[in-house]
Amino acid sequence: METPRVIPSALRVFEFSLGQMLWSRRSVFLALLVGAPIAMALGIRIIAAAHGLPVINGAGLTGPTLFGILMWLLFVRFIVPVLGVFYGTSLIADEVDDKTITYLFTRPVPRSAVLLGKYFSYLACVVLLVLPSVIVVYFLIVPIGGSIGQSFPQLAADLGMLVVGLASYGAVFSWVGARLKRPLIVGLVFAFGWESTVLLIPGYLKRLSVAYYLQALVPHAMPQDSSISSLLSAFQELPAVWVSLVCLTGITVVGLWLAGRTVEKREYVLEQ
Amino acid sequence: MSAKTRYFVIVSLLVMGVGLGTGLVAYYVGFPATAFFSKNGPEELRYMPSTATVVGAVEVREIMASDLRQRLKDKFGSDAQDNSRRQFQELTGINFETDIERIVACFDSHSSADNTALVLARGTFDATKIEALMREHGAEVQDYRGKRLILATKLFPEDTADHALNNDSNDTDVQPRKLPAHNTNMALTFIEPGLVAFGGRPLVEQAIDLHTGGGSSAATNDDLVAHLRGLEGSNAWIVGRLDAIRERAKLPEFVANQIPPITWFTVRGQIDGGVAARITAEARDDESANQLRDVVRGFLALAKLQTSSKPEFQRFVQSLQLGGTGTTVSLAVDVPAQVFDALGAAVPKQKQ
Numbered sequence: 258m259e260t261p262r263v264i265p266s267a268l269r270v271f272e273f274s275l276g277q278m279l280w281s282r283r284s285v286f287l288a289l290l291v292g293a294p295i296a297m298a299l300g301i302r303i304i305a306a307a308h309g310l311p312v313i314n315g316a317g318l319t320g321p322t323l324f325g326i327l328m329w330l331l332f333v334r335f336i337v338p339v340l341g342v343f344y345g346t347s348l349i350a351d352e353v354d355d356k357t358i359t360y361l362f363t364r365p366v367p368r369s370a371v372l373l374g375k376y377f378s379y380l381a382c383v384v385l386l387v388l389p390s391v392i393v394v395y396f397l398i399v400p401i402g403g404s405i406g407q408s409f410p411q412l413a414a415d416l417g418m419l420v421v422g423l424a425s426y427g428a429v430f431s432w433v434g435a436r437l438k439r440p441l442i443v444g445l446v447f448a449f450g451w452e453s454t455v456l457l458i459p460g461y462l463k464r465l466s467v468a469y470y471l472q473a474l475v476p477h478a479m480p481q482d483s484s485i486s487s488l489l490s491a492f493q494e495l496p497a498v499w500v501s502l503v504c505l506t507g508i509t510v511v512g513l514w515l516a517g518r519t520v521e522k523r524e525y526v527l528e529q
Numbered sequence: 530m531s532a533k534t535r536y537f538v539i540v541s542l543l544v545m546g547v548g549l550g551t552g553l554v555a556y557y558v559g560f561p562a563t564a565f566f567s568k569n570g571p572e573e574l575r576y577m578p579s580t581a582t583v584v585g586a587v588e589v590r591e592i593m594a595s596d597l598r599q600r601l602k603d604k605f606g607s608d609a610q611d612n613s614r615r616q617f618q619e620l621t622g623i624n625f626e627t628d629i630e631r632i633v634a635c636f637d638s639h640s641s642a643d644n645t646a647l648v649l650a651r652g653t654f655d656a657t658k659i660e661a662l663m664r665e666h667g668a669e670v671q672d673y674r675g676k677r678l679i680l681a682t683k684l685f686p687e688d689t690a691d692h693a694l695n696n697d698s699n700d701t702d703v704q705p706r707k708l709p710a711h712n713t714n715m716a717l718t719f720i721e722p723g724l725v726a727f728g729g730r731p732l733v734e735q736a737i738d739l740h741t742g743g744g745s746s747a748a749t750n751d752d753l754v755a756h757l758r759g760l761e762g763s764n765a766w767i768v769g770r771l772d773a774i775r776e777r778a779k780l781p782e783f784v785a786n787q788i789p790p791i792t793w794f795t796v797r798g799q800i801d802g803g804v805a806a807r808i809t810a811e812a813r814d815d816e817s818a819n820q821l822r823d824v825v826r827g828f829l830a831l832a833k834l835q836t837s838s839k840p841e842f843q844r845f846v847q848s849l850q851l852g853g854t855g856t857t858v859s860l861a862v863d864v865p866a867q868v869f870d871a872l873g874a875a876v877p878k879q880k881q
Contacts, residue, residue, distance in 0.1 A: 276534040319656065321722055385541040392548035404722055406555030413549075 263373065266366035270374025271381070278375075278382045283343065287383075290339065291390035294331050298397040305401045320401035321408045325476075327394060328415055332387070333475055337419060338452070338468070340383050341426025342444035346434035348375040349516075350441075353525050362525075369517030376431050376513060383423050388416055411476045418474040425467050425505045428512030435519040467508060470501040570748065570757040573633040573649040576720060576736040577747035581635040583769030584747060584757075589629045590652075591764045596802045600869055622658040623650075630723075635747065637732065638773045644714055644729030647736060651724050659725075663717065673718070676737050680730065681715040756793055759809075765798040771810075789821045790814075803865040810858045818856045825851055825860060844868050 278284075301323065349372060352358035361371050392412070399408050426448070433447070434440040452468045463469040473495040496504070530538075571586055592598060618624050629652040637645045660670065660679055668681045716733040720726050726736045739746050747753055753768065760766045771791040790813040798806040812818035829849055836842040845868050853859040 272530055276531050279534055279537060319722060322657075381538075385538060389541050389544035389548070392545060396548065396551075404555075405552055406558060407722055409552040409556040412552055416549075 263367050263370045266370035267373035267377065270361075270366070270371050271377040272374075274375050274378035275381055278344070278378050283347070286343065287340070287386060290336055291386045294327060294336075294394050295390055295397070297331075298327070298394040302397045302401065320399040321404075321411070323401070324395060324398045324408070325411075327398065328391075329475065332391065332415075332419060333422070333468075333471065336387065337422040337471070338426055338448035340387070340423060341430050342441065342448050344379045344383060345427045345430025346440035346444045348372060348379060348431045348434050349520060350434045358525055368520045372431060372435060372516050372520045373513065376427060376516075379427050379431075380424055383427070384420055387419055387423065391415060391419065414474070414476040418471065418476075421474065421502070421505050422467070422471045425471070425508045425512070428509040428516070429467060432512050432516035432519065435516045435523070467505070470496060470504045470508070473498060473501040474505075570754055571631075571633050572748075573651070573724070574748035574754075574757075575743075575746050576649060576726065576739050577633075577635045577647060578637050578640070578732065578735055579745040579747055579750045580637050580639040581747045581750070581753070582638040582773040583636040583767060584633070584753065585635075585767035585769075586631060586633040586765070588631045588764035589625070590631070592800050593626050595800050597800055597804065597866060597869065600866060619662075622655055622662045623652075628652045628654060636769075636774075638776070640729070640731060645732070647726065647728035647732040649720070649724060649726050649736070653723060654719070654725055656719050659717075668717075673734055674737050674741055676718050676720070678730075678733065678737075679717040681717070752793075756795055760795065760797045763797045763799050765800060767794075767796040769794055789824070790817045791821070803863070803868070805861075805863045807859055807861045809853070809860075812856045812858060815856055818853070818858050821858045822851065822853070825858065 305320075349358070352361060362368055364371075395408075395412050396405070399405055399412075429447075430440070430444050433444050437443055452466045455462045455466050456468060456472075495501075570584075573586075574584070577584065614625055623629065629650050631652075632648060632650045634646065634648040637647070660668075660677070663679050663681065664670065666681075668679050671678045671680060714730045715728065716730040717725060717727045718733055718737060720736060720740050726733050738744070756768045760768070771794050789810075791810045792813060793811040795809045796806065797809075798804060810821065812821055829846070829851060832846045832849070836846045845862070845864055848861075848863045850861040851859070852861060
């Protein structure tokens with residue numbers, strides 16, 4: 258019997274994985290993650306309507322500035338890596354933990370197609386949740402002293418950046434999830450330990466992180482909210498946008514290829 | 530795919546579609562394709578008084594990125610320019626080369642205010658930083674119709690002027706200069722994100738009034754708009770009424786009599802690799818226009834005579850073309866980049 262090709266098989270896996278991923282226990286966590294910025298934006302909107310936005314150094318904050326701060330602090334530095342870690346590492350690891358991976362691997366589809374289909378369903382799931390959340394936050398915040406039309410190119414750039422970021426983090430952590438036994442801990446250490454640290458160290462080490470390339474795509478100025486941010490700004494040496502895009506695409510492709518190869522070669526021993 | 534999942538996907542795509550569609554419409558409605566120069570002039574005219582006597586605009590970013598500017602920078606050096614730019618940035622928080630997209634300015638000779646100029650700059654500004662810097666230099670902040678009006682009533686008080694101009698410790702070549710403290714009636718406000726208005730306080734307040742309530746503005750001045758229509762495609766231009774300026778200037782009679790009876794004048798410039806400009810003047814009648822043409826013709830002949838032995842200037846003078854019919858007199862000049870190269874070679878090099 259001829260083995261089905263990778264892409265049609267991956268699409269089939271995608272189809273059933275999407276629903277599974279959307280309505281799983283993890284979705285509660287996901288809903289909290291994307292709902293929190295909306296609740297925060299709603300709160301800011303109500304406060305701004307009643308008292309106006311706070312004044313810093315004698316000058317009033319504006320909606321577009323605040324939106325930029327939210328993008329940096331909530332989405333770029335927290336939500337995108339967290340989603341990548343939690344969902345990326347679970348693509349294969351969850352099936353192993355639930356001891357259901359055998360059912361998938363005994364199907365007449367290439368093993369890499371299983372991973373690819375699950376990766377696409379992760380991407381669709383997070384994109385369909387995160388992007389609408391950003392758009393709602395944008396429409397709640399930006400009109401406070403700002404113009405929707407004028408800030409629109411920044412929103413478009415933000416959305417593109419988020420998709421690229423989610424794809425890259427997802428690919429890296431799907432490999433981590435396929436390769437390691439305790440992928441979540443390693444993923445969290447990588448996302449919030451390694452990435453934050455290397456960005457502070459002058460030199461070439463920062464090029465071994467996803468955040469370095471992703472930050473170059475953010476169209477807003479980096480907020481000076483803490484001493485770490487000030488240090489980051491001091492050592493800020495961002496690559497060109499095209500370099501970032503090429504590198505992030507490379508990270509995604511290589512991450513997926515490594516993950517697919519690992520899934521093809523590795524023998525998963527299920528604990529009894 | 531279950532029905533639940535399908536509904537979720539549809540709702541999510543709907544939110545994205547509506548959001549992006551609305552943003553796109555707002556973007557195109559707020560910023561037409563030819564934002565700098567629509568058929569009836571730049572949109573900043575809406576915030577300028579209808580009685581504006583002279584209006585001018587410069588597409589700063591385009592000119593700063595032009596080949597000509599780079600060529601001049603290479604030829605004549607840029608230390609002095611860099612120092613001036615740095616000082617301006619220290620005082621205002623604005624990097625003239627990168628932050629400003631375009632400037633539209635007007636002069637209103639009918640205004641009774643001390644300062645009759647209004648400058649509208651569009652670009653990327655850090656409002657917080659600019660306001661903080663201005664306050665550091667003695668400015669005060671007031672509220673005017675919901676906008677923050679930064680008043681520079683006493684500009685460059687002695688203590689702050691010293692600080693502003695001497696705090697660049699790397700710059701040892703620039704001698705400290707103290708700007709004289711003086712009273713002004715200048716104001717600055719951010720009319721909308723990315724648009725700053727600076728000028729005489731009454732004009733800035735009027736710009737806020739026009740922004741919030743609309744009304745009669747330079748954009749509704751039919752004569753002005755009619756003259757602006759001929760300027761499309763240029764990246765620097767000026768339009769004005771010379772007769773109104775003459776009245777305001779209160780020149781001595783013998784001087785005023787020497788000035789040709791010109792009503793409207795326009796200067797249209799396109800700066801890229803070289804400079805192409807056209808100066809047009811409308812005389813009161815045909816006879817005045819003919820007299821003006823004769824005067825210009827005489828000057829051109831004199832210039833050709835004077836530059837016959839200076840080849841670096843010859844090409845420039847030869848490019849001057851006198852034209853116009855009826856009451857209109859025009860002088861066109863097209864200076865290619867090679868002329869600037871020749872001028873650069875003729876100018877003695879500055880000592881390092």
